[in-house]
Amino acid sequence: MYFIIRCDCGRALYAKEGVATRKCVCGKTLKVKERRVFQKVATREEASLAVQEMQDKIYGNTDFKLASDL
Numbered sequence: 001m002y003f004i005i006r007c008d009c010g011r012a013l014y015a016k017e018g019v020a021t022r023k024c025v026c027g028k029t030l031k032v033k034e035r036r037v038f039q040k041v042a043t044r045e046e047a048s049l050a051v052q053e054m055q056d057k058i059y060g061n062t063d064f065k066l067a068s069d070l
């Protein structure tokens with residue numbers, strides 16, 4: 001089981017069940033138990049996908065404008 005959590009910096013990360021802490025790319029170490037769990041998934045692949053989907057939602061894909069929209 002993997003938990004999808006979010007850092008204070010806004011990034012989404014996943015943590016394997018039973019792991020106490022997870023380090024975000026911003027440098028902050030998160031205590032997994034103290035974080036709100038957004039989603040629980042079974043495999044690492046699903047976890048990685050869920051994080052990607054959450055990042056897309058958070059940042060709204062604003063950096064990926066179609067050439068036709070410009």
Ligand SMILES: [Zn+2]
Binds near residue numbers: 007008010024
């Ligand atoms: Zn962070």
